[in-house]
Amino acid sequence: MVDLNFILPVFLVILFFMSFPLILQAMVRMRTRGAHLCAILEKDKPLVIKLLKKKRDDFVRDKADDWMLKTSRMRLVEYPIGWPSILNSFKQTVSCSLLMRGRADPLDWEDPPAGALSSKELPAVLDPNWLVSLVKGIGEDTKVGKGERMLTMIAAGASVLSVLAVIYLISKIGTIEQAIDILRATAR
DSSP: OOHHHHHHHHHHHHHHHHHHHHHHHHHHHHTTEEEEEEEEEEETEEEEEEEEETTTTTTETTEEEEEEOOOEEEEEEEETTOOGGGGGGGGGEEEEEETTTTOSSSSSSSSSOSOOOOOTHHHHHOTTTTTHHHHHHHHHHOOOOHHHHHHHHHHHHHHHHHHHHHHHHHHHHHHHHHHHHEEEEEEE
16 A cells, blocks of 8 residues: 555655756746846946846836846846756846946946946856856966976876775774784683
């Protein structure tokens, strides 16, 4: 007979794993509904990317700043930014504007003002695969020298030898214990 205490937890786990993608997609859609993605520049601070709620269809507000949105200066971006490519089907396409604190109008993506990020840096910042690009960039400049390779081989060899020595000592401890047991038995 089938036990209900076994079937119910299995059924709940299967239900969770089947509904998890739908829940994730619904959360992303609810978060982006009525919102606008903003890349906010501030003097002497790093670029901040925020999802802001639209006010009266063409304004967004963050703290004390209001910006008027212009469709000519928007770019379509996949949100959430930074998710791995395996989760692309859960991303939502949203419009994104480049904004600067203290200015009411959005900035042009291709020609930002002096002091802001250059047009080459902006796509790199908003690239959804930024971590992959960073790792590739780090890996291109590093070359392992002959001395470092040799040191790595010596360290690997020493670690293998030490593991073998530990295994040998453990096997000898068993024989030492047997010898001690034999001596105790003969001494009695």
